[in-house]
Amino acid sequence: xxxxxxxxxxxxxxxxxxxxxxxxxxxxxxxxxxxxxxxxxxxxxxxxxxxxxxxxxxxxxxxxxxxxxxxxxxxxxxxxxxxxxxxxxxxxxxxxxxxxxxxxxxxxxxxxxxxxxxxxxxx
Numbered sequence: 001x002x003x004x005x006x007x008x009x010x011x012x013x014x015x016x017x018x019x020x021x022x023x024x025x026x027x028x029x030x031x032x033x034x035x036x037x038x039x040x041x042x043x044x045x046x047x048x049x050x051x052x053x054x055x056x057x058x059x060x061x062x063x064x065x066x067x068x069x070x071x072x073x074x075x076x077x078x079x080x081x082x083x084x085x086x087x088x089x090x091x092x093x094x095x096x097x098x099x100x101x102x103x104x105x106x107x108x109x110x111x112x113x114x115x116x117x118x119x120x121x122x123x
Contacts, residue, residue, distance in 0.1 A: 003049055003052070003053065004020075004056065006056055006059075006060065009056060009057060009060045010060055010064075014061065014064065017057055017060060017061050017064075018061075020057055021058065024042045024050055024053050024054045024057065025054065027050050028050045028051065028054065030048070031043055031044075031046055033049045035047065059075060066082075066083070067119065070082060070083060071108070079093065099113055104114075
């Protein structure tokens with residue numbers, strides 16, 4: 001089989017992708033048998049192409065699955081860990097903007113009773 005374009009794979013349904021994957025795996029098994037029995041050199045060079053095609057199909061399947069999960073969890077309050085944005089551990093533990101902007105009662109009173117003075121410079 002010739003190399004397959006990924007944009008063509010993205011348009012296919014999940015069942016179609018699964019059948020394509022089975023075809024590639026069967027072809028790979030045949031090529032490996034040919035390798036052991038001393039097959040033609042063109043068959044041996046085809047192993048790399050088929051392995052890459054299998055990887056592409058698996059990647060498209062997992063991407064579609066993840067996209068469907070994102071849609072399913074869009075309106076939910078909590079997200080599974082693998083759907084959350086990947087950040088550093090420190091950033092994930094950092095205070096949110098709202099939490100960081102909160103002020104104590106004492107701070108609020110101090111600002112209210114002693115606001116910053118504004119001076120106008122006479123030219």
